[in-house]
Amino acid sequence: MPDGHHDPPGDPRILGAPAAFSPAVDAEVGQVARHLHTSEPATPTGSTSKRGGLGVVFWIAAGWVGLTVLLALLAPFLPLQSPTFQDYSVVNLGPSTHHLLGTDDLGRDMLSRIIWGSRDSLVISIVSVVVGMLIGGSAAMVAGYWGRKVDAVLNAASFVVLAFPPLLFILAVEAFWKPPLKSIELWKLVVMFTVVAAPQLFRVMRASTLAVSNREFVVAARSMGASTWRILTREILPNVLPAALSFALIGIALAVIIEGALAFLGLSVALPTPTLGNLINEAAQIYNLKANPTAALWPSLYIFFLVVGLNLMGDRLRSTFDVREGNL
Amino acid sequence: MSPKADGQLRFPDVADLNGPILEVENLTTHFQSDRGLVRAVDGVSFTLDRGRTLGVVGESGSGKTVLSRSVMGLLQGNRVVKGGTVRYAGHEISALSPAELRQVWAVQIAMVFQDPMTALNPVVRIGRQVTEGLRIRLGLDRKAATETAVALLESVGIPSPAARLRNYPHELSGGMRQRVMIAIALACGPKLLLADEPTTGLDVTVQAQILDLLGEQQQERSMAMILVTHDLGVVANRTDEIAVMYAGKIVEKAPTTELFAHTRMPYTEALLRSIPRLTDPSHMRLRAIPGRPPDLVNPPAGCRFAPRCPYVQEQCRQAEPPLRNAGPGHQFACWFPVGSSEGEQALAYNLHHKVPAALAFTGTRADNALAAVPPEPTPTGDGEVAS
Amino acid sequence: MWSYLGKRLAQLVVIAFVISILVFLLVHLLPGDPTVTILGPSDTHQARQELLKQLGLDKPLYEQYFIWLWNILQGNLGQSFLTHETVASAVGHAAPIDIELIIGSQLVAVLVAVPLALLAALRPNRAFDRSATTTTFGLLSFPSYVAGVLMVDAFAVGIHLFPASGFTPITQSLTQNLRGVTMPIIALTLGSVAIYFRLLRADLIATLQEDFVTMARAKGLSTRYILTRHALRPSSFALLAGAGISIGSLLTGTFVIEYYFNMAGMAATLVDAIQQRDYLVVQGLALIISVAYVIINMVVDFLLTLLDPRIRRA
Numbered sequence A: 001m002p003d004g005h006h007d008p009p010g011d012p013r014i015l016g017a018p019a020a021f022s023p024a025v026d027a028e029v030g031q032v033a034r035h036l037h038t039s040e041p042a043t044p045t046g047s048t049s050k051r052g053g054l055g056v057v058f059w060i061a062a063g064w065v066g067l068t069v070l071l072a073l074l075a076p077f078l079p080l081q082s083p084t085f086q087d088y089s090v091v092n093l094g095p096s097t098h099h100l101l102g103t104d105d106l107g108r109d110m111l112s113r114i115i116w117g118s119r120d121s122l123v124i125s126i127v128s129v130v131v132g133m134l135i136g137g138s139a140a141m142v143a144g145y146w147g148r149k150v151d152a153v154l155n156a157a158s159f160v161v162l163a164f165p166p167l168l169f170i171l172a173v174e175a176f177w178k179p180p181l182k183s184i185e186l187w188k189l190v191v192m193f194t195v196v197a198a199p200q201l202f203r204v205m206r207a208s209t210l211a212v213s214n215r216e217f218v219v220a221a222r223s224m225g226a227s228t229w230r231i232l233t234r235e236i237l238p239n240v241l242p243a244a245l246s247f248a249l250i251g252i253a254l255a256v257i258i259e260g261a262l263a264f265l266g267l268s269v270a271l272p273t274p275t276l277g278n279l280i281n282e283a284a285q286i287y288n289l290k291a292n293p294t295a296a297l298w299p300s301l302y303i304f305f306l307v308v309g310l311n312l313m314g315d316r317l318r319s320t321f322d323v324r325e326g327n328l
Numbered sequence B: 001m002s003p004k005a006d007g008q009l010r011f012p013d014v015a016d017l018n019g020p021i022l023e024v025e026n027l028t029t030h031f032q033s034d035r036g037l038v039r040a041v042d043g044v045s046f047t048l049d050r051g052r053t054l055g056v057v058g059e060s061g062s063g064k065t066v067l068s069r070s071v072m073g074l075l076q077g078n079r080v081v082k083g084g085t086v087r088y089a090g091h092e093i094s095a096l097s098p099a100e101l102r103q104v105w106a107v108q109i110a111m112v113f114q115d116p117m118t119a120l121n122p123v124v125r126i127g128r129q130v131t132e133g134l135r136i137r138l139g140l141d142r143k144a145a146t147e148t149a150v151a152l153l154e155s156v157g158i159p160s161p162a163a164r165l166r167n168y169p170h171e172l173s174g175g176m177r178q179r180v181m182i183a184i185a186l187a188c189g190p191k192l193l194l195a196d197e198p199t200t201g202l203d204v205t206v207q208a209q210i211l212d213l214l215g216e217q218q219q220e221r222s223m224a225m226i227l228v229t230h231d232l233g234v235v236a237n238r239t240d241e242i243a244v245m246y247a248g249k250i251v252e253k254a255p256t257t258e259l260f261a262h263t264r265m266p267y268t269e270a271l272l273r274s275i276p277r278l279t280d281p282s283h284m285r286l287r288a289i290p291g292r293p294p295d296l297v298n299p300p301a302g303c304r305f306a307p308r309c310p311y312v313q314e315q316c317r318q319a320e321p322p323l324r325n326a327g328p329g330h331q332f333a334c335w336f337p338v339g340s341s342e343g344e345q346a347l348a349y350n351l352h353h354k355v356p357a358a359l360a361f362t363g364t365r366a367d368n369a370l371a372a373v374p375p376e377p378t379p380t381g382d383g384e385v386a387s
Numbered sequence C: 001m002w003s004y005l006g007k008r009l010a011q012l013v014v015i016a017f018v019i020s021i022l023v024f025l026l027v028h029l030l031p032g033d034p035t036v037t038i039l040g041p042s043d044t045h046q047a048r049q050e051l052l053k054q055l056g057l058d059k060p061l062y063e064q065y066f067i068w069l070w071n072i073l074q075g076n077l078g079q080s081f082l083t084h085e086t087v088a089s090a091v092g093h094a095a096p097i098d099i100e101l102i103i104g105s106q107l108v109a110v111l112v113a114v115p116l117a118l119l120a121a122l123r124p125n126r127a128f129d130r131s132a133t134t135t136t137f138g139l140l141s142f143p144s145y146v147a148g149v150l151m152v153d154a155f156a157v158g159i160h161l162f163p164a165s166g167f168t169p170i171t172q173s174l175t176q177n178l179r180g181v182t183m184p185i186i187a188l189t190l191g192s193v194a195i196y197f198r199l200l201r202a203d204l205i206a207t208l209q210e211d212f213v214t215m216a217r218a219k220g221l222s223t224r225y226i227l228t229r230h231a232l233r234p235s236s237f238a239l240l241a242g243a244g245i246s247i248g249s250l251l252t253g254t255f256v257i258e259y260y261f262n263m264a265g266m267a268a269t270l271v272d273a274i275q276q277r278d279y280l281v282v283q284g285l286a287l288i289i290s291v292a293y294v295i296i297n298m299v300v301d302f303l304l305t306l307l308d309p310r311i312r313r314a
Helices: A029-037 A055-077 A110-146 A148-162 A166-176 A182-213 A216-223 A228-264 A276-284 A286-291 A297-321 B064-072 B098-104 B126-138 B142-155 B174-186 B204-221 B256-261 B266-273 B314-318 B341-352 B356-361 B365-369 C002-029 C034-039 C045-055 C061-073 C087-122 C127-140 C144-158 C174-208 C211-218 C223-231 C237-260 C266-275 C279-307
Strands: B022-033 B036-048 B053-057 B080-088 B109-112 B192-196 B224-229 B241-246 B249-255
Touching (some): A055 A297, A110 A148, A110 A228, A110 A276, A110 A297, A148 C002, A166 A182, A166 C002, A166 C237, A166 C279, A216 A228, A228 A276, A228 A297, A228 C144, A228 C237, A276 A286, A276 A297, A276 C144, A297 C144, B022 B064, B036 B080, B053 B064, B064 B080, B064 B109, B064 B192, B064 B224, B109 B174, B109 C211, B126 B174, B142 B174, B204 B224, B241 B266, B249 B256, C002 C279, C034 C045, C061 C279, C087 C127, C087 C174, C087 C223, C087 C237, C087 C266, C087 C279, C144 C174, C144 C237, C174 C223, C174 C237, C237 C266, C266 C279
Parallel strands (some): B053 B224, B053 B241, B109 B192, B192 B224
């Protein structure tokens, strides 16, 4: 994922996702792979995890993420003040029964702004990762299964793209490409995020597909003359699906962070439409921090718990289906 | 972490030692696993006199490697359940703390590990791996340690030893690596050497060289040695005594010549027969022991070898045979021992009833055994067996 | 060894070439007219055409590219057509900030993560390991800008311990410099600590199962010696690779923090240039950042070969 949040995506020891090799690692796969696969999965909850089910942690995380998404979807129907309604009689209030999370410097309701603000963040993050997964994932299945030329070409292409810092790309596009209509702006961001996500997802999915397509049952199906389409959909897809889901969840978490970073810089959806990132940005201006030190806290916590929830889901999913076995 | 000055252990000079250098009594080592308790070593006793060599023989999974590590006290952690006592030169080392044990290791007891490829640190030069023990344990300075290391490498037959100190393990051949490992084990002048499968994975000619080297070093230093192997052929000419292990227990123990001359335990017999001989026809199939060692979480009731034993009778599946004496220093655990009339009867009975283990075991003996319908055998009593 | 380095260098040249094309195309194919920026939206068509000619923007795209490339090869990265500051001088002002933030944060991250990982791996799944593992999992979900805001909230607004913004060059005042970079560095460190801890812990746990560690114990060496002199190095390959990725992504990742703390680093300068359509500066800076990114990866690859003597043979 891009650079707003600097972590090697999908390393099993970091978030439990199967190793996505960076160019640096990839060059020495032979030597490093051993170290990547002998490691015990680093789960946040350690040995309390149970084999079999996804565990309590997963369902708590899923419940939280589900609630967040639901609130965002239902925002127009919730008994919330308009997020842009200004009431100068209640400026910079702390939490109260009227305003559960207090108000900002223009007297707008923080809870409403956060829930409305999560809408654009979630649309951008989820849509771009899902589309990126459809593009990158299917390309990866084709590349991983067919191997040879298709693989070599796609693989080389993904390397070149990944050598280019993604934040640079986003910033450049953001600045030079001003869509004429404001309503398109959201979809411009979705497109940019998709372009960044697809090659990353391609790389991690390619490793998973490679591992699966060399397994006995695939070789057996192939030798029995099953059609390629059938092998891809019936044999390989079900086996890479848990991994794909796990990558997607962690990818969405990263996208939320990066969208937040862009919004923080004022480069995401334009004000006064709230997003999680520009909420933090507004509240974090020194004059606001001085007047209302807690206003920055709520959107920060909201992002944090959303991302923790997504990461936990991805991590538990991976350790349950243990995608670890021989990524390469 | 460093041992206190007053916690310093004192060991008698081995030359002054009365009695055995090592006494192992009812040693057990179990591991807690997800499936249950793994009884890797289950009540093993033996003694070893100074300067003598004991061979411990068994298939992989018989617990022989765990035994050697338990004797040394190397197995630590909350999943290890230990029992029994190990006494080294009068000290009960099984009761020592990890910090105290460190005083014993290398200087008193040292170990040669199975696979030098994995037991030598791949990213540390040979030089440091040999000298670090000398410097830290014996307090030698850099120069003295290096000189000693060169002498050590030379004594284990490594050509141009000074140059080798700069090498990494992967730059040496398998045989050379094993020599380095032996040099490391010998570095601090141990009085007892545990060699755990020291020749596995080496060429046959190199195997002999390494074993000869161990023998020479043992002679020169009058060390005691425990030689752990799966190959009875390896220990045949190089040990004073042999203990045969099966499923965590010693099933037969005897002075080497006695063991080969008067094998009692069917498992020992099977091991002996699995050694290829020069006199065998060149394309003869190896007589491997059919079946696998038992599950150490749920070992079979009765004799643990029963499921694979050609002599097996109902009695063997019911009751575990105790270790019994058969002449000076010779002990075995079997109800129908090899070479006894009960044993012959049991085998004949099994052949007649076409017990698979018995049929697989005999090639030529089957014909005469089948000549007459044998009576059902009865086990030997608890007394000594006439040989 | 030398052939290995040579091969890597050749790769670098090819990748840098590809990146230069990408950077060039990115800037030139996107809509937006530099003449509007310079002359304002109301100027005449003719004035624009003249300016285009003056800037060389009327030539075919490939020609513009080769002129740009040729200049770079001669050491001329171009200059701003707005301020006429050369790209090289802009880099000279901006780069020290990034270098200090990146080196500082990564140094702190390693100094914190390595001892934590050593302690955790020594007794896996015990209380210390559990709490460290859980904490770092939380840190991974903690964006640097959130950390920055909360710190400013607490330490700059609350108790005036550190300045909320600005960068003082180290040559001017060391203490002012350190006071200024403390919070940005901590904000950037948190995520790296989590990554380094988790990478090293997992590999250490695996390494401590290895035979050579048992062998080192059998030599009677102390636990501390074994951890630091035997287990650490063979457990650091993934850590090093992770550091490469981390540093690489910080080249642009510091931007969010630089923006908030009002420090004009490379990425901040780049974004300014982007917003002003100062396309030559954009091209120059983007190229430098991308190539630095690739170089860091290659340096890491090279360090990996030093760390693991087994690679050198290949």
